[in-house]
Amino acid sequence: MDLKRKRSREAADRPEGGLPGGTAIACFRCGLCCMRYQPPVTVDEAEAIAAALEMALDEFLDRYVDDRWFEPGVFLLDTDDDACVFLEPAAEGRPVLCRIHGLRPQACRDWQPGLDKKECLEALERDWGLRASPSGKLLGPREGVGRFRAFVRSLDRGG
Ligand code: SF4
Numbered sequence: 001m002d003l004k005r006k007r008s009r010e011a012a013d014r015p016e017g018g019l020p021g022g023t024a025i026a027c028f029r030c031g032l033c034c035m036r037y038q039p040p041v042t043v044d045e046a047e048a049i050a051a052a053l054e055m056a057l058d059e060f061l062d063r064y065v066d067d068r069w070f071e072p073g074v075f076l077l078d079t080d081d082d083a084c085v086f087l088e089p090a091a092e093g094r095p096v097l098c099r100i101h102g103l104r105p106q107a108c109r110d111w112q113p114g115l116d117k118k119e120c121l122e123a124l125e126r127d128w129g130l131r132a133s134p135s136g137k138l139l140g141p142r143e144g145v146g147r148f149r150a151f152v153r154s155l156d157r158g159g
């Protein structure tokens with residue numbers, strides 16, 4: 001995977017990003033953004049995640065940080081099978097999970113799902129056969145839109 005930093009919503013590149021205007025959408029946990037970008041992690045964030053994983057900072061850096069990246073005071077999370085090392089793949093109908101969700105770095109917190117994000121649009125079409133109008137309306141077969149909405153509601157309920 002190329003070294004690409006996961007960008008904040010504000011920094012998202014509009015020409016690549018799809019629709020102008022930034023239409024909010026619920027994250028449907030496809031994981032594509034976690035496969036496309038490597039989030040930067042500050043030293044403080046690395047220490048907090050390492051502590052939660054009950055490991056020393058050096059061990060954390062050895063195991064989970066991309067050693068190709070060098071920028072003083074900032075690390076990039078490493079990848080495994082072309083996805084963030086902390087992404088737990090989807091299985092048996094379950095969507096992807098972030099294994100450090102409560103401690104995910106600020107870059108991941110800043111990333112907001114939206115119809116202005118090419119990753120969200122790509123997964124919407126790939127996984128659900130749906131597109132979005134410039135005003136943010138879901139386009140596709142009525143049944144598909146209904147299934148998608150039901151799925152998102154199930155995530156809201158902790159599915
Ligand atoms: S830390 Fe979690 S939210 Fe951030 S890229 Fe990795 S899996 Fe995705």
Ligand code: SF4
Pocket residue numbers: 026027028029030031032033034112113114117119120123
């Ligand atoms: S690409 Fe969009 S829908 Fe998929 S996990 Fe990322 S924010 Fe959520």
